[in-house]
Amino acid sequence: MRGMGMLKGMGVTGRTMLRTLFPDGLRKPVPAPSRGAHTVQYPHVKEAPVPRARGVIGLHHDNCTVCMLCARECPDWCIYIEGHKELAPPRRPGGKPRARATIDRFDIDYALCMYCGICVDVCPFDALFWSPEFEYSEPRIADLLHDADRLADWMETVPEFETYEAGASVKQPKLPEPSQHRPPRSAIQ
Amino acid sequence: MIWTLALELAYWQQTAIKLVVVALVIPTAALILGYVFLMKMMSFMQSRLGPMEAGPYGTLQLLADGVKFLQKEDVFPRRADRYVFALAPVVVLVSTFLLFVVLPVGPDAVVSSLDAGLFFALAVASLSVIGILMAGWGSANKYALMGGMRAAGQLIAYELPLVLAAIGVVIQAGTLDLNKIVLAQATGEIFGWGAIGNPYILTQFVGFAIFLVAVQAELTQPPFDMPVAESEIVGGYQVEYTGFRFLFFFMAEFGTAFAFAGIASVLFLGGWYVPGLDPTSGWFNLIGPFVMFIKIMAVSALIFWFRFTFPRLREDQLQKLAWKVLIPLALLNIVVTGVLKVLV
Numbered sequence: 001m002r003g004m005g006m007l008k009g010m011g012v013t014g015r016t017m018l019r020t021l022f023p024d025g026l027r028k029p030v031p032a033p034s035r036g037a038h039t040v041q042y043p044h045v046k047e048a049p050v051p052r053a054r055g056v057i058g059l060h061h062d063n064c065t066v067c068m069l070c071a072r073e074c075p076d077w078c079i080y081i082e083g084h085k086e087l088a089p090p091r092r093p094g095g096k097p098r099a100r101a102t103i104d105r106f107d108i109d110y111a112l113c114m115y116c117g118i119c120v121d122v123c124p125f126d127a128l129f130w131s132p133e134f135e136y137s138e139p140r141i142a143d144l145l146h147d148a149d150r151l152a153d154w155m156e157t158v159p160e161f162e163t164y165e166a167g168a169s170v171k172q173p174k175l176p177e178p179s180q181h182r183p184p185r186s187a188i189q
Numbered sequence: 190m191i192w193t194l195a196l197e198l199a200y201w202q203q204t205a206i207k208l209v210v211v212a213l214v215i216p217t218a219a220l221i222l223g224y225v226f227l228m229k230m231m232s233f234m235q236s237r238l239g240p241m242e243a244g245p246y247g248t249l250q251l252l253a254d255g256v257k258f259l260q261k262e263d264v265f266p267r268r269a270d271r272y273v274f275a276l277a278p279v280v281v282l283v284s285t286f287l288l289f290v291v292l293p294v295g296p297d298a299v300v301s302s303l304d305a306g307l308f309f310a311l312a313v314a315s316l317s318v319i320g321i322l323m324a325g326w327g328s329a330n331k332y333a334l335m336g337g338m339r340a341a342g343q344l345i346a347y348e349l350p351l352v353l354a355a356i357g358v359v360i361q362a363g364t365l366d367l368n369k370i371v372l373a374q375a376t377g378e379i380f381g382w383g384a385i386g387n388p389y390i391l392t393q394f395v396g397f398a399i400f401l402v403a404v405q406a407e408l409t410q411p412p413f414d415m416p417v418a419e420s421e422i423v424g425g426y427q428v429e430y431t432g433f434r435f436l437f438f439f440m441a442e443f444g445t446a447f448a449f450a451g452i453a454s455v456l457f458l459g460g461w462y463v464p465g466l467d468p469t470s471g472w473f474n475l476i477g478p479f480v481m482f483i484k485i486m487a488v489s490a491l492i493f494w495f496r497f498t499f500p501r502l503r504e505d506q507l508q509k510l511a512w513k514v515l516i517p518l519a520l521l522n523i524v525v526t527g528v529l530k531v532l533v
Contacts, residue, residue, distance in 0.1 A: 020236050
């Protein structure tokens with residue numbers, strides 16, 4: 001019957017109200033809505049975001065090879081990368097000096113970023129990481145352009161990798177098949 | 190029965206006092222209902238706290254909002270019919286204002302005790318539809334016009350169950366005077382047992398339910414808020430209103446909710462009467478307002494609880510509910526009440 005469903009709906013809202021108003025239950029009816037509510041009063045109490053929240057992107061300098069994949073895949077074109085090659089000493093005595101890419105500029109414009117996370121996914125060298133930090137609004141919109149140093153600072157807020165739940169299927173990292181034409185990955189670095 | 194203050198007042202002095210009281214009641218009612226129900230009760234029903242910053246527990250939030258509204262620019266759309274546009278919120282507010290004229294809060298504590306008080310109340314309540322149509326037409330906006338037309342259709346459709354539900358009470362009480370309806374409930378007996386009088390919610394519970402549903406629709410509150418549906422017609426007839434003119438609509442909505450809750454408590458809950466006391470006692474002029482306030486808050490809680498629980502109906506469902514369910518039910522209620530009145 002339709003009427004019963006409507007009463008049930010009013011029961012749901014009524015119970016939610018009582019639970020919010022009296023979190024200790026009706027046996028001890030002391031109104032304490034700030035404990036009963038699911039929300040927190042944000043500027044006074046900081047909400048703890050979930051570890052995988054997409055707050056801001058941190059840059060792990062040493063892993064970046066200036067391959068530009070993130071900049072090219074970014075739908076908003078909000079990543080600006082410049083770099084140059086430097087000669088590094090040879091790995092073994094008598095070998096050729098190695099070419100090593102160095103970052104000159106790595107900026108992410110958070111005024112443009114839409115937090116899709118494609119750059120993090122696409123990075124082949126694990127140089128970009130999500131951090132749940134979200135408090136970086138600025139009075140000037142130009143200040144939302146975070147340079148390499150600021151992006152490196154965000155790395156401190158990146159949480160430790162959480163182990164998978166028991167029973168979850170473990171993702172295997174995709175590695176290219178070793179072949180004669182293509183040297184194994186370890187040889188590139 | 191006549192219990193007057195020690196001082197005698199001239200007619201113009203009485204009128205001035207009554208005017209000031211009614212003029213203060215509407216914004217106060219809007220503030221109380223808006224804070225207690227719209228802000229706090231709805232928040233708790235959604236497991237959040239609502240406004241907490243302005244004043245202790247956000248009590249001053251609506252005042253802050255009101256001040257904000259007053260600061261805003263008084264915008265007229267270029268093609269608006271200026272006079273109609275400017276006058277519309279005032280017409281709506283006047284309808285609310287007139288509702289309080291006949292609302293009794295004590296044997297003598299009433300602005301004007303009319304013989305046909307209930308008739309007057311229901312008649313002026315439907316004045317607001319003129320204001321809403323004016324707003325819809327004067328805005329020169331198609332959404333506003335659609336909202337106005339929807340409001341007109343809805344208010345006319347729900348005027349009928351509202352009146353028909355009240356007729357059951359009128360038949361039982363035998364009078365249209367709101368104060369006499371209160372007295373009839375106070376002196377009434379349930380099968381010879383008169384300890385709590387006879388609040389008509391016990392005999393007219395069908396009428397009470399129909400009345401509340403119709404009030405909900407008259408106030409254009411969810412689930413009957415198609416005239417101001419923000420997701421379909423971006424606020425309907427309110428779409429072009431800013432600043433204090435919008436504030437007028439807001440005050441009228443909540444003031445009318447307060448007044449209708451008052452009329453419902455007079456018709457069905459015994460008005461200012463408390464069981465066990467002598468209804469002719471002059472003390473009711475003093476405690477009556479408080480009793481009425483408690484009853485009004487109880488009825489409002491029901492109205493707003495309904496409002497915060499259900500999603501918006503469709504326009505055709507709304508009309509179907511009024512014409513196919515509520516009106517036949519109300520007519521049946523009248524017939525049964527009339528037959529029982531003659532037989533018992």
